[in-house]
Amino acid sequence: MEILIINGPNLNLLGKRESHIYGNQTFEDYLEALKSKFSFPIHYFQSNIEGEIIDQLQQTKATGIIINAGGYTHTSVAIRDCIAAIKTPVIEVHISNITAREEFRHTSLLSPVCVGCIFGFGMRSYELALKYFSELK
Amino acid sequence: MEILIINGPNLNLLGKRESHIYGNQTFEDYLEALKSKFSFPIHYFQSNIEGEIIDQLQQTKATGIIINAGGYTHTSVAIRDCIAAIKTPVIEVHISNITAREEFRHTSLLSPVCVGCIFGFGMRSYELALKYFSELK
C-alpha cells in the first residue's frame, strides 16, 4: 500500500491566502498530521500545469491515488482520459461542497472515471479517502 | 453523539435482489457490523414514502444524519427543504458512483444543503460518513 495525493492549480495557496475561509494551515502542514495517522507511505504532488498532473498520473507507482484537480476538475478531458487509461484506482476529493457553489462547478469531468467522490468535509476529505484505501482488501 | 441513518426507496431490497451486483449482504446485516465499529448509538430508518422520510428528519433527536435518499435524491424539493430547515448536520451517501450512471442521476437536489457527499464506495460510503462524525469536534 502506497498512496499518492495530487493537488491541482491554486491548492498551493491553501493557508496562505483567504485564511479567513481556509484557516492558517497549509496543505504541507496538514499532510504531516495525516501521515502520522496511517502506516503506509503517502506521497504528495502539486502542480498548476495540467500536463504535469497527467505525467504524474502516468508515472506513479502508487497503489492508490487521491486527486483534487482544482479548476481542472471541470474542464480537463485530458486528465479524465488519463485516469481512465491507468489501472490505479483514483478517488476524487474536494475541500468545499462544490454543488453549493457556482453552476459551472457542479459538474466534474473526472467523477465518472474515479472510484468515488468525497467532498465538503474540508481538509478531512483527504483523510476519509485515505481511510477507504487503508481498509481496502 | 448519536447518528441516524436514513435509507430511501428500494434500499430495503439490498442483498435480496440483484445480488450479482450488490452481493448477498442485507443492509441490516451490514448495519450490525457497522455498529460494532463505533462507540455511539446508530439508529436506522428506511421508508419508500417521501413524506415519512421528511417526518423522520424533522423528529429525530440525533446529532448527525446520514441519508441515502435513493430515487428521491434527484426529484425531491421537499426533502431538500427539510434538510435546509433543520439544524442537524446531514451527510449524503450513495453506494454506487452516481455520476457514472444515467444522465438523470448526475444531479442531486440534496447535495447543496448537505455538509458533504460521499459516493461510489459501496456499503463503505456509510462507514466513511460515520468516521467523519466520530471525529467531529
Added chain:
Amino acid sequence: MEILIINGPNLNLLGKRESHIYGNQTFEDYLEALKSKFSFPIHYFQSNIEGEIIDQLQQTKATGIIINAGGYTHTSVAIRDCIAAIKTPVIEVHISNITAREEFRHTSLLSPVCVGCIFGFGMRSYELALKYFSELK
C-alpha cells in the same frame, strides 16, 4: 362557503425552526387569528406526504381550497392532475416570493390549473386568498 387550507411538507415547522426568518408564530396560532376575521368555517390540513394531500383534495367538501404545497409545488404532476380533476376552485399561495429564490423554485407545476396565485406577502398571503373567496359571488 367553507374553505380548506392545505399546507405541504415542512410547513409544520413554521415558527419552530428558522425563527429569525419566519418569526415565532406557528401556523396554528396564525390560523386562529385568521378564523376570527372571517364568518365561514376554515378547515386546515398539513401533511408531508404527497399522496395524503391528493387524498385530501379528492375528499374535501369545502367550496374553496387554498394550497401551499411547499416543495411539491415544483415537482408534483400528481397534485396538479388532482387539482385539474376536481371541481372546487383552488388558490395557490406562498409565504415567500418564490421568483426571488433559487432557479428551481421559479416554476410551479400547480399554477396553470389554479384560479390564481398569491405569493410574497408572508402569512398574509393566506388572508388575501380568503378575502377573495369571501367576496366571491
Added chain:
Amino acid sequence: MEILIINGPNLNLLGKRESHIYGNQTFEDYLEALKSKFSFPIHYFQSNIEGEIIDQLQQTKATGIIINAGGYTHTSVAIRDCIAAIKTPVIEVHISNITAREEFRHTSLLSPVCVGCIFGFGMRSYELALKYFSELK
C-alpha cells in the same frame, strides 16, 4: 399466471369526475368486465402515495404487472428504480395518448425499464396488456 394491475394517483376518480371525458364507468366496474375475459387471477391496487406503490411492486407475488402510474409517470425515479430492481415483467399503460397532451407528459421515466408501453386506447389499454401476458410462453 397471475397479474397485478397498479393504478397511481387520481385514477380512483375515473368515472366519478370529468365524466364528460371519461364516461360514467369506474375502474372497478371495468375491472369486473375485464376479469370475465381472462381465466387467470387479476389483482388490483390503487394508491395516491408514491411509496405505497413501491411497497406493492416489491411485495407482489404476481407473474406480471400492469402499471398506470398517473402523474408519477413523469417524476418518479423511485418507482423506476423499483421496476428495474424486481424481476417481474411490467407493462406501462395509459388511457389517453400522452404524447398529444402537455409537453411535460411526453416523457415517461418508467418506459425504459418496462417491457413495453401501450397508450391511447382508453380503458382498453389495460385489456391489450392482459392479452399480451395471456399468450406469453
Added chain:
Amino acid sequence: MEILIINGPNLNLLGKRESHIYGNQTFEDYLEALKSKFSFPIHYFQSNIEGEIIDQLQQTKATGIIINAGGYTHTSVAIRDCIAAIKTPVIEVHISNITAREEFRHTSLLSPVCVGCIFGFGMRSYELALKYFSELK
C-alpha cells in the same frame, strides 16, 4: 398611505375590445368602485410607453405602487431596474393567470424585485393588492 396604480400597454383597451372576455367595464369605471372601498388616495397612470412608466415610478410620491406592466412584464429589464432602485414597495398584479397562457408569459422579469405577486383574479387582483397595503403596519 397613498397608492399609485400603474397600468402598462394595451390595458387602456379594457372594456372596449374583446368584451366577450373582459366584460364591458373599463378600468376607469372599476377604479371608481375601488376608490370607494378604501379611505386613502389612489392615483392612476396608464401608458403604452415603457420609458414613461419608468418616469412615473421614479417620480411618484406614493407610499405603495401596484403595477400591471402588460407586455413589458416579460421584456423590460429597464422597468425591473427601476423597481429595484426606488424604495417604494411594489406589488405586481395580472388580471389573467399568466402561467396558463403562452410559454413566453410564464416568466416575469419584474416579480423578483417586487414584494409579491397576485394574478388570476380578474380585476379583483388590484383590490387584493390594495387590501394588503391597507393593513400594512
Added chain:
Amino acid sequence: MEILIINGPNLNLLGKRESHIYGNQTFEDYLEALKSKFSFPIHYFQSNIEGEIIDQLQQTKATGIIINAGGYTHTSVAIRDCIAAIKTPVIEVHISNITAREEFRHTSLLSPVCVGCIFGFGMRSYELALKYFSELK
C-alpha cells in the same frame, strides 16, 4: 373491417439480418400467422421511400392502419401531416422499446396524431394493434 399494415425503411430486413436479435422469422412469415388469427382482410405494404408511404396512406381504402415507420418515425413531418389529414384511424407500433434505445429514438413525430401507440412487444406489437381494431365498435 379491413386493415393495412405499413412497414417503413429497413423492416424488409427482418429475419434476414441481425438474426441473433430478431430471430429467423421474416415479417412475411409472421404476417401469414397473423392473418390466420383474424377474420378480416389484412393488407401489407413495405417501402424504404418516405413519399411512397405517404402515397399509400392517402390511397388506401382500409378502415384502420397499423404503421411502423422505422427511421421515419423520428424525422418525417410529412408522414405526420398525412396521418393527421386522412380520416382513417392509425395505430403506431414498434418492435423494440424505443424509449430504452438512443436518445434520438425517444421522440416520435407520429404519436401525437395516431390513436395510440404500442411498442416493446416484439412482432406481437402488431397483433395487439389488430386485436384493438378487431373489437372496435
Added chain:
Amino acid sequence: MEILIINGPNLNLLGKRESHIYGNQTFEDYLEALKSKFSFPIHYFQSNIEGEIIDQLQQTKATGIIINAGGYTHTSVAIRDCIAAIKTPVIEVHISNITAREEFRHTSLLSPVCVGCIFGFGMRSYELALKYFSELK
C-alpha cells in the same frame, strides 16, 4: 378600404444611410409611387418609440394595417398584444429576408398574431401586402 402602413425604428433612415445596400430611395419617395398604383387611401406612420406604435395601432380607423416593426419585431410582446387585441387585420412585412440574417432575427413575436407575413422582396414587400388587401372581398 383604407390602409395604414406603420414603420418601426430606424426605417426613417432608408435611402439616407447604407445606400450601397438599400439604394437612394427614401421610404417617402417609394410611398408616393405606391400610392399611385392603388385607388384607396394609404396612410403612413413612422416612429422609433414602441409605445407610439401601439398608440397608433389602437387609434387607427384603417381597414387594414401593414407593419414593419424593425427591431421591435423580435422583442415586443406589447405590440404583439396590441395586434391581437384590435380587430383590424395586420400584415407583417420585412424588406430583407430575415431568416438569412443573424440568429436573433429569425423569430418574430408578431407573426403568430398577424394574418400573414411577406419578407425578402425589398420595398416591394409592401406592394404585395397592399395587393392582398386590394383584392380582399
Added chain:
Amino acid sequence: MEILIINGPNLNLLGKRESHIYGNQTFEDYLEALKSKFSFPIHYFQSNIEGEIIDQLQQTKATGIIINAGGYTHTSVAIRDCIAAIKTPVIEVHISNITAREEFRHTSLLSPVCVGCIFGFGMRSYELALKYFSELK
C-alpha cells in the same frame, strides 16, 4: 418568363380532405384561375417524394420557382442544398400562417436560401408570389 410551381407532400389532398378548413377547391382548380390572370406559362408539379422534388428543381427550365414544400419545409437539408445550388430564384409560400401553428413548424430550413417568403394568405399566397415575378425587371 416561365414559372414552375412545386407542391410537396399532402398538398394533393387540398379540397378533398379537411374541406371544412380548406374549402372544396382543389389546387388544380385554383391553378386554372391563376393561369388566367397571368400572361406567361405556369407549370405545376406535385410529389410526395423528397427526391423527386429535388430532381424537378434541378431539371426545370423555368425562370422562377414557387415552392410549398409541405412537411419537407422543416426537415429537408437536401432540398435546401438544391435551392442553394441552382441559379433560378425560388420563392417559398405557405397557405397557412406557419408561425401560429405547432412549434416544430416555426422554422423553415428553406427560407434562408430563397428570395423571400409569403405565408398566411391561403391559396392567394401563390398569386402574390406570381405577382412578384410578373413585375420583376
Added chain:
Amino acid sequence: MEILIINGPNLNLLGKRESHIYGNQTFEDYLEALKSKFSFPIHYFQSNIEGEIIDQLQQTKATGIIINAGGYTHTSVAIRDCIAAIKTPVIEVHISNITAREEFRHTSLLSPVCVGCIFGFGMRSYELALKYFSELK
C-alpha cells in the same frame, strides 16, 4: 472632435438613490469634472425612453458616441440596429462589472456593433472611453 454621452433608463438616479453603493455624486456633477479634463465639447443626453435614445443616435452631429444603455443593453434590437446603421463610432460603457451580476445581464445586444466595450471601472469607465476618442487619429 465632439463627443456625445448617452445614458439610458434609471441612470438619472445616480447619486440620488442607493447612495451606499454609488456614492452621492450625480452624473451631472461627474460630467462637469470630466469636461474639465478634455479640450473638446462633450454633450450629454439621458432618457428613459428607448425610442428617444434612437432619435438621438440618428440626429447627433458628434464625431464619437459613448453609450450606457442601462436595461436596454440586454433587450433592444432597435438600438443595436441604429448603432449599426449610423457611421459615428460608438463605445459601450457600464459602471459596474455586468458579468459579475445576474445571468441576464451577461449578454449585451449592443457590444457586437460597437467599437469596443469598457465596464467595471465605476464612473471612470466614461473617462477611459473619452481618453480613447481623444487620442484617435
Added chain:
Amino acid sequence: MEILIINGPNLNLLGKRESHIYGNQTFEDYLEALKSKFSFPIHYFQSNIEGEIIDQLQQTKATGIIINAGGYTHTSVAIRDCIAAIKTPVIEVHISNITAREEFRHTSLLSPVCVGCIFGFGMRSYELALKYFSELK
C-alpha cells in the same frame, strides 16, 4: 474486393453548377481517373431519393461502401439504421469540411455507425477511403 460509391442528393450537380467553387470536373470524370488507380472494381450509384439509397445499401454485393449522403447526412435516421443493419463496412466521406460550415451540418447521423469518416479533402476524400479499403487485410 469490390467497392460501391454512393452519392446522395445534389452531388450529380458537381462540375455543372457552382464551378467557381467545385471546378469543372464532374464526379463521373473524376471517377474514371479514380478507377485507373485501383485494381479492383468500383461501382457508382447516385440518387436524390433517400429510399433508393437505402435500397442500394441493402442490395449491394460490394465488400466495402463509401457514402457521401449529402443533405441526408444530417437528417436520415433511416439510412443510419440501414448502415447499422448490413454487415458491409461503410466509410463516410465529404468533399468540404462540414464542421466549418453552417451549424446544422456539424452533426452527422451516419458517422457513429460507419467505420470512420474522411472530410475536407475535396474529391480526394473518396481516394483516401479507397486507399484504406485497398490495403485492408
Added chain:
Amino acid sequence: MEILIINGPNLNLLGKRESHIYGNQTFEDYLEALKSKFSFPIHYFQSNIEGEIIDQLQQTKATGIIINAGGYTHTSVAIRDCIAAIKTPVIEVHISNITAREEFRHTSLLSPVCVGCIFGFGMRSYELALKYFSELK
C-alpha cells in the same frame, strides 16, 4: 505602483503572423512605446502554458495586473480561481471585440472575477487599462 502585463497563448505571434490584420508591430515594440508614457515600472510575461500563467499570477509582486489570456479566456477555471484567490486587482483586456466574433468567444470565464474589462480597442486596450491604474487612488 508597479504593473504586470500577462499575455496568454499565441499573443507572441502578434506582428509576426496575420500582419494584414494586426499590422507589423510586435507586442514587444508596442510595449516599449507604452512604457515611455507611464512613470511606473511595467513588467511583461507571455506564456502558452496555462499553469505558468497561474504561477506568475501567484508570484508577482505587482500592485496591478493586466491580463489578455487569449484562448484560455474562455476555458480556464483554474486561471479564474487564481485571480479570485490573489489580492492584486486584475483588469481583463482584449485586442479585438470578442463579442463580434465566434459564439464561443462571447463568454469569458475571467470577467466576473476581474475589476473590469476593456476590449475592442486594438493594442490601445492595454493603454486604457494602464491609464486606469495610473490614476487609482
Added chain:
Amino acid sequence: MEILIINGPNLNLLGKRESHIYGNQTFEDYLEALKSKFSFPIHYFQSNIEGEIIDQLQQTKATGIIINAGGYTHTSVAIRDCIAAIKTPVIEVHISNITAREEFRHTSLLSPVCVGCIFGFGMRSYELALKYFSELK
C-alpha cells in the same frame, strides 16, 4: 515536403496500456513502419502539456502537420487559435471513431480550422493523412 506529427495527452500510453483495445504496438514502433513508406522526412512530437503543443505548432518548419490532440481536441481554444494563426496546413486525425463515443467527444474545437479530418481507422488514420500530403501539388 516535411511533415510533423503531433500527438497530445495520453497518446504516449499507446501499446502500453489497454492493450486489449489498442494492441501491443507503441506509436513509436508504428512510426518507424510509417517512415519507411514515405520518401520525405516525418518528425514526431508528443506532449501532455497544452502549451508545449502550441509552442511546437508555432515553431515548426514543417510544410504540413498531422495532429491528434487527444483530450485537448474538445477543450482547447488556444490550440485552435494557434492552428488558425499559422500558415502551415493541419490535418486532424483520431484513432477511434469519436462520434461513436461519449457525447462530449462528438465536437472538436479544432476541426473547423483544419484542412480536413480523418478518424476511425485506427493507426492507419495517420497514414491516410500522410498519403494526402504526399500527393499534394
